[in-house]
Amino acid sequence: MPNFKPKAKSKVVGSLAACLFARRGHLVDLYEFRPDIRQTTASRGRTINLSISTRGRKALARAGLERRVLEFAIPLRGRMVHLPEGRTTAVPYDPLGDQFRSLLPIADETQARSREITVGIDQQKECYHDNARTDNNTRVDVRTELTVGADGAFSAVRRRMLHRQFDYEQRYIAHGYIELSIPPVDGEFAIAPNYLHLWPRGDYTIVAMPNQDKSWSLTLFMPFSTFDSLDCPQKLVDFFTDKFDDAIHLIGREKLIEDFFRNKPSPLISIKCYPYHVDDRAVLIGDAAHAMVPFFGQGMNAGLEDCLLLDELIGTMPMRHALKAYTDLRWRDAHAICDLAIYNFQEISSLVTKRRWRLRRAIDNSLHCVLGARWMPLYQSVCFTTTPYRECWDKQRSQDHVRYIHLLYFSLCIKKT
Amino acid sequence: MPNFKPKAKSKVVGSLAACLFARRGHLVDLYEFRPDIRQTTASRGRTINLSISTRGRKALARAGLERRVLEFAIPLRGRMVHLPEGRTTAVPYDPLGDQFRSLLPIADETQARSREITVGIDQQKECYHDNARTDNNTRVDVRTELTVGADGAFSAVRRRMLHRQFDYEQRYIAHGYIELSIPPVDGEFAIAPNYLHLWPRGDYTIVAMPNQDKSWSLTLFMPFSTFDSLDCPQKLVDFFTDKFDDAIHLIGREKLIEDFFRNKPSPLISIKCYPYHVDDRAVLIGDAAHAMVPFFGQGMNAGLEDCLLLDELIGTMPMRHALKAYTDLRWRDAHAICDLAIYNFQEISSLVTKRRWRLRRAIDNSLHCVLGARWMPLYQSVCFTTTPYRECWDKQRSQDHVRYIHLLYFSLCIKKT
Numbered sequence: 001m002p003n004f005k006p007k008a009k010s011k012v013v014g015s016l017a018a019c020l021f022a023r024r025g026h027l028v029d030l031y032e033f034r035p036d037i038r039q040t041t042a043s044r045g046r047t048i049n050l051s052i053s054t055r056g057r058k059a060l061a062r063a064g065l066e067r068r069v070l071e072f073a074i075p076l077r078g079r080m081v082h083l084p085e086g087r088t089t090a091v092p093y094d095p096l097g098d099q100f101r102s103l104l105p106i107a108d109e110t111q112a113r114s115r116e117i118t119v120g121i122d123q124q125k126e127c128y129h130d131n132a133r134t135d136n137n138t139r140v141d142v143r144t145e146l147t148v149g150a151d152g153a154f155s156a157v158r159r160r161m162l163h164r165q166f167d168y169e170q171r172y173i174a175h176g177y178i179e180l181s182i183p184p185v186d187g188e189f190a191i192a193p194n195y196l197h198l199w200p201r202g203d204y205t206i207v208a209m210p211n212q213d214k215s216w217s218l219t220l221f222m223p224f225s226t227f228d229s230l231d232c233p234q235k236l237v238d239f240f241t242d243k244f245d246d247a248i249h250l251i252g253r254e255k256l257i258e259d260f261f262r263n264k265p266s267p268l269i270s271i272k273c274y275p276y277h278v279d280d281r282a283v284l285i286g287d288a289a290h291a292m293v294p295f296f297g298q299g300m301n302a303g304l305e306d307c308l309l310l311d312e313l314i315g316t317m318p319m320r321h322a323l324k325a326y327t328d329l330r331w332r333d334a335h336a337i338c339d340l341a342i343y344n345f346q347e348i349s350s351l352v353t354k355r356r357w358r359l360r361r362a363i364d365n366s367l368h369c370v371l372g373a374r375w376m377p378l379y380q381s382v383c384f385t386t387t388p389y390r391e392c393w394d395k396q397r398s399q400d401h402v403r404y405i406h407l408l409y410f411s412l413c414i415k416k417t
Numbered sequence: 418m419p420n421f422k423p424k425a426k427s428k429v430v431g432s433l434a435a436c437l438f439a440r441r442g443h444l445v446d447l448y449e450f451r452p453d454i455r456q457t458t459a460s461r462g463r464t465i466n467l468s469i470s471t472r473g474r475k476a477l478a479r480a481g482l483e484r485r486v487l488e489f490a491i492p493l494r495g496r497m498v499h500l501p502e503g504r505t506t507a508v509p510y511d512p513l514g515d516q517f518r519s520l521l522p523i524a525d526e527t528q529a530r531s532r533e534i535t536v537g538i539d540q541q542k543e544c545y546h547d548n549a550r551t552d553n554n555t556r557v558d559v560r561t562e563l564t565v566g567a568d569g570a571f572s573a574v575r576r577r578m579l580h581r582q583f584d585y586e587q588r589y590i591a592h593g594y595i596e597l598s599i600p601p602v603d604g605e606f607a608i609a610p611n612y613l614h615l616w617p618r619g620d621y622t623i624v625a626m627p628n629q630d631k632s633w634s635l636t637l638f639m640p641f642s643t644f645d646s647l648d649c650p651q652k653l654v655d656f657f658t659d660k661f662d663d664a665i666h667l668i669g670r671e672k673l674i675e676d677f678f679r680n681k682p683s684p685l686i687s688i689k690c691y692p693y694h695v696d697d698r699a700v701l702i703g704d705a706a707h708a709m710v711p712f713f714g715q716g717m718n719a720g721l722e723d724c725l726l727l728d729e730l731i732g733t734m735p736m737r738h739a740l741k742a743y744t745d746l747r748w749r750d751a752h753a754i755c756d757l758a759i760y761n762f763q764e765i766s767s768l769v770t771k772r773r774w775r776l777r778r779a780i781d782n783s784l785h786c787v788l789g790a791r792w793m794p795l796y797q798s799v800c801f802t803t804t805p806y807r808e809c810w811d812k813q814r815s816q817d818h819v820r821y822i823h824l825l826y827f828s829l830c831i832k833k834t
Contacts, residue, residue: 154580159579162576162587163571165589165684166587166589167587167588167589168585168586168587169585169586169587169588170579170583170584170585170586171584171586172582172583172584267582
């Protein structure tokens with residue numbers, strides 16, 4: 001069993017699955033093309049910080065790993081919204097005190113072109129075998145009884161399933177992202193710690209997550225067309241001065257130009273598929289099964305929850321039935337969180353700046369405080385419960401009419417005063 | 418230039434594209450993994466007959482091939498519907514006389530597992546090159562300026578585009594198909610020729626297309642679960658006696674059992690993607706760009722229409738712009754016909770048996786006769802015009818309110834009489 005450290009997005013889910021399978025007495029081999037991230041320095045420009053919440057923590061707890069992982073995490077109590085006029089306003093995640101944790105910033109080198117592990121299905125041998133291309137570019141054939149594909153959005157295991165009866169959808173959104181950073185000031189965080197900072201400007205949005213060295217990792221999301229139009233330092237500075245005036249001072253003008261032009265913007269993909277298994281021979285988990293855009297902070301949490309479900313099922317029935325049950329129980333929830341993640345971009349990019357939205361959120365939170373689990377706003381139920389994603393969304397819809405009556409009532413009160 | 422013969426579904430589109438490129442002075446190399454179908458006997462059980470209509474004919478005419486191809490075709494004036502009670506009723510395709518032609522039955526060997534041609538993108542050389550695996554299983558590297566991927570639903574050219582910014586969706590429907598046949602009787606067609614025969618029974622549907630040897634190729638569409646349940650000859654015969662009593666006598670009991678159990682049912686896939694090109698280096702046409710279920714008879718026609726559009730664009734602008742324009746002009750229409758093909762299963766499997774639907778169709782046809790192109794029913798505009806598919810669908814929707822008023826009026830008239 002490898003020493004488990006949550007430093008690589010696409011390694012967390014696979015590592016947990018390996019731990020849980022091993023705990024059930026299976027002999028587990030882990031294949032990884034990329035170098036051990038503990039021995040490499042994080043590559044710049046391909047980093048999106050990870051946030052872990054209830055679902056992920058519960059899954060880690062199953063393997064007795066929750067405390068060790070959270071050692072590396074910084075608590076986030078809410079969002080700090082940087083409004084266009086320069087003011088900031090704090091929006092807590094959960095009035096009952098639950099929170100996200102920001103894991104260490106880690107290099108996400110999962111680029112399609114650099115991925116070299118291929119996994120083959122050998123029809124004659126009736127078993128999955130992996131052709132792991134090693135460092136010196138030779139292939140190793142490996143026979144396995146079960147292949148667990150935790151190999152990310154561009155999964156090689158999944159690629160071989162495309163030619164079976166397999167529904168698959170990949171969709172790139174119009175936005176790309178680029179990574180920037182805010183250095184520490186006098187050895188301390190330059191902006192209020194324990195918040196996810198947000199600069200919502202509609203189509204252009206910056207999200208900042210804290211690092212343990214007191215710096216901030218910033219992710220700038222913009223349409224590719226806007227990235228293309230900012231083709232020289234002067235245009236970039238003018239754009240930032242117009243849109244993110246307070247951020248430019250935090251980042252530093254020279255640093256901004258350097259970081260912005262170092263890498264090309266990365267695309268954001270959303271992937272749904274069905275089913276997740278092939279007989280009792282292969283199964284997909286994490287991004288390989290459901291890659292999502294990062295706007296709900298649920299990518300890793302959903303992957304860890306996959307492991308938990310799979311582990312529970314394997315404990316109660318034979319492998320073939322367990323894998324089928326895993327697909328049957330999981331696909332609707334996975335499709336729902338992929339859609340919710342796209343929907344949530346609207347929230348973080350513009351809704352948070354709207355008074356009407358903040359009012360709605362306040363109503364939701366107050367009802368939640370009074371009624372507890374009987375009134376669960378969408379955001380809370382997705383991030384701070386283990387209610388199936390699909391059910392979270394259905395409940396939100398059924399609560400909407402009550403919410404609108406309250407909103408109308410409050411709006412009338414405000415107009416009167 | 419190879420001798421062009423329309424004997425293989427997945428070869429028709431690529432062959433026409435090759436002809437049209439050659440006519441514009443390009444040096445064309447054709448790569449085909451499968452053996453020359455003119456030298457092989459048609460393999461049983463993987464055949465869906467091809468039907469050609471206005472769009473396909475217009476595209477063939479551009480290369481001066483229409484007449485040569487139609488030599489092999491049998492005209493189809495309409496559908497002959499075999500109703501559950503045993504009666505038959507003819508539904509003409511077009512009151513103005515336009516018709517489908519059924520091309521020769523041809524073996525469709527496009528099975529994912531047997532496809533061995535791979536096409537690679539060499540990032541360094543900045544050109545597409547094909548690794549054509551030859552008969553003795555060695556690879557040949559070929560450098561091309563432009564790769565035209567006409568390599569079917571499981572396109573290898575498209576597979577290499579998946580890792581670029583490329584939206585892709587593949588969806589299997591719940592139905593599979595199996596091929597049966599009706600032999601000639603005394604050297605003549607056993608059922609009325611010049612019609613597409615249809616046994617619509619909701620979830621279970623048979624479509625029959627005539628062959629030049631006076632036999633009929635039947636395709637039985639059913640949910641996979643039904644195929645699975647018919648696991649012995651007695652169950653099969655009971656099922657056919659219940660559902661397709663008149664067909665069982667035409668096929669022959671022994672022949673039915675033999676053909677049914679010879680092959681596993683084949684799945685039906687629907688594929689949409691975007692974009693269809695990579696710079697000026699690669700472009701997708703035909704099923705590689707838009708595989709569709711066969712219920713509208715437009716699969717090959719849409720592919721041939723791709724060639725026509727591409728040829729027109731290449732004639733008026735540089736390659737890079739032409740390929741971009743091809744994607745921009747084509748994707749909405751291709752997505753529309755993929756959706757229409759799924760929608761049309763409803764029509765051929767159950768609507769045609771409904772009196773209300775036949776009334777609606779009669780109204781549509783009468784209005785079309787009076788108003789000509791100003792009143793174009795969906796079926797006619799898709800099959801017998803070259804109006805863009807998307808526009809056909811939009812027009813259908815805008816005409817629907819007029820259609821309902823007429824339907825109401827006729828219904829009232831019928832009730833009165």
